[in-house]
Amino acid sequence: MGSLIDDSDEPLLPRVAAGERLAVQRCIRRYGPIVWSIARRLSPTPADAEDAVQDIFLDIWRHAGRFDRKLGSEKVFVAVLARRTLIDRLRGCKWRLRAEIPLDETWEHEGPSTNRAEREVEVDEARQLLARLPELQQRVIALSLAHGMSHAEIASSTGLPVGTVKTMLRRGIARMRALVTPNTDCPIADEDRA
C-alpha cells in the first residue's frame, strides 16, 4: 500500500472525475489524513468522524469534475467539502446547509482573470496572515474553525464578549478572502491588530 500520505503535487481530482481507479486510491491516500484530522476535531466521537469521512469522500468523488484549479488548490477544495459536511453534522442542519449553498455557487463561477493557475499557496498565505494577527485572535479562529466551537463557547473559553468573538472571526476570514481573491477589497484595516 505504501505511504499513507501522498505529498506529491500531481493533480488528482480530474483523474478521479474520469473514474481512474489509481487516482481514487491516491486521492484517499493524499487527502485522507487531512480529512481525518479535520473530522476528528469536528466530530463528537471517533465513530462519527469515520462516518463523516465516508460522506466527505463521497462528496469529493461526486464533485471532482467541478474542481477548478484557477480558483484554488485541490487541498482547499477538499477542505471546503470537508468543512461543509462536518459543520452540517455538527450543527444538526446538514440538509439545510447543503441545500442552501450549492457547490456550483462556490466552484463554478468565473473567477478573476488572474494568474492563479500556478498558485497553490493559499494555505501558506493563511499561515502568514494568522501569524500577523494578535495571539488571541489566532486562538479564536482556531477554536472556531478547527474545533467547531460556537461563539458562546469561544467567549466562555477566552473570556471575550461574544460580540468581540464574532468580530474577530468575521474580520479574520474577510482578510483571508481578500488575500485569496484578487481584486477584492479588504474591508478590514489594521485596527484588528490592536
Place this chain on the structure above:
Amino acid sequence: MSDSTRDLERLSDLAVDRLLGTLSDEDALEYRRLKGRYPDFDAGDLERAAAALHLATGIGAEPMPASLQRRLLDDGIEMFSVQRHEPPTATHGTHRGRWQTMAGWLAAAACLAAAIPTWLERSSPPIAPPLPPLAQQTVKSTADTGLPQPVASVASGASGATSAIPDPARDRANMLAANPHLLQRAWRPGGDPAGLQVSGDIVWDPASQSGYMRFVGLRRNEPNAEQYQLWIFDATRDARYPVDGGVFDVTGRKDGDVIPIKAKLPIGVPLMFAVTIERRGGVVVSDRERIAAIANTT
C-alpha cells in the same frame, strides 16, 4: 459609507456566520433578504478563505485508522467501477453503514427494478382535473427563488395572497390554478404504520421542476429522532439511484401538510414518488425498510 457598501459588509458578516454554522434564525432571514438584493455576492470566496485558514491552524495530517482506509479504498473502487457514469444522487447520509447500505442498494438493484413495476401495477388513479384557473399567470413559489430556505412543513389553508410569508399551500393552489396539465397523483400507504391512513397528493410541474406534496393522515414525526424523505424514481436515470427529493417534517394536522419538493437533480420522467422514514437529516441511500407513502405516475 453608502447603503450598498454597508449592506455588502453586513452580508459578508452574515455569510461568515453561516459558513461557521452560527447563523441565528433571525440573521438567516436578513441574510436571505440581502442575498436577494445582491445576487452576485459570492459566498464561495469566504468559504475557501475559511478552509484555507482552517488548514493553516496547524491541524496536521493524521493517518486514518487502517480499517477506515481499507473501507474507503475498497468501496471507492467498487463505487467507481459500478457507477462511473452515474454517481450517487444524494449526499446527505450520516448513518454508519452507509457504504454497506450503498452496496445494499447495488445488490438490491434488481429487486428494486422489479419492485417498481410491482408497485406500478397498483398504480394510483389520477386525481380529478384541478379547478379552473384562478389566475392566468404562474405564481412562482417563494420556496423556489434560489434563496436559502429550509424545507419546512406548513399546514394547508388559505392565507393572504399578497402575504410575504412562505405559504406552500397557497403556492400549490396557485400552481394548480395556473397550469391544468400538471402531474397530480394520489398518495397511498407504503406499508409503514406511520402512513397507514395517508391520503393527499403530489403535484409536479416538469417545466419548472417544482412541485408540492400534500399529506393528510400521515403521522407526525419527531424531528429530533426521524424525518421523512422523498425519493423520486426517474425513468431517465438508473433505477438504483432515485433522486433525493428532500427531507421534511409533518405536523399531522387534520387539515394537512403541504411541503415543497426539493429535487436535487433534474427530473426527466418521474415514475414514482416514495416517502421513507429516515434518521434526522436524511440518508444517502435509503434501505427502504420504512416506506410511508407511494405515488405512482403511470
